[in-house]
Amino acid sequence: MSTEDLKKQAAHRAVEFIQSNMVVGLGHGSTTAFAIEKLAQLLQSGELASITAVPCSLEVEAHARRLGIPLASLEEQPVIDLTIDGADEVDPQMNLIKGGGGALLREKIVACASQREIIIIDGSKLSAKLGTSFALPVEVIPFAWAIEKQFIEGLGAKVMRRGGDKPFVTDQGNVILDCQFSPIDNAAQLARTLNDRAGIVEHGLFIDLATDLIVADSSGARHYQHSTDLPLPIKK
DSSP states (O other), X not given: OOHHHHHHHHHHHHHTTXXXXXXXXXXXXXXXXXXXXXXXXXXXXXSSOSOEEEESSHHHHHHHHHTTOOBOOTTTXXXXXXXXXXXXXXXXXXXXXXXXXXXXXXXXXXXXXXXXXXXXXXXXXXXXXXXXSSOEEEEEOGGGHHHHHHHHHHTTOEEEETTXXXXXXXXXXXXXXXXXOSSOSOHHHHHHHHHTSTTEEEESEEXXXXXXXXXXXXXXXXXXXXXXXXXXXXXX
16 A cells, blocks of 8 residues: 555544534644545535634645534633544653644644544554654744754754755744754653754644544555554564
């Protein structure tokens, strides 16, 4: 199966958890796009009804609106029943690196507002340690990007501003530093260190936020729950 087929398989499995009358968070990224399209199909067919969705980015908002999915803001729906989102890397404790698409701030806000956070990935995203195969995105205010780059380099990372001389700009008007630690020895400690730094708006370490994980590979789509199935069976 192709990577696209695996992404679709994981996405469609996650949509099975959505029930009528739910408030649903819509994550950002290519895998979640399949879930958004499947949700729209189920609404159009009448298999689901009275769904309200909270999008994690302006791009997702536009996509969902085109498909006719009813949308709401967090002001209108501060409690989200279930969010479906992707990840760039997942460790055995179901901690994540997210932010490859640049929407990490809104994605984390929506995750914190969600009673259930279902992460969908293909098997290539599993890793024994975060940072092994994906750089950690860190969102910073433009005013501070240079000193934050120096600060994170002092923590042992190789740091690049996304977009270089024409920096990528997030929905909130910030820039992203991609930080390669290769790998991260203590993700929770690093998250706390970054949280305490002025100028850093948010980072892509999602610690203890995922409640469910759906992994699609050649064996099918497997479902794991944070409360019962940790650590995940990931080969070192």
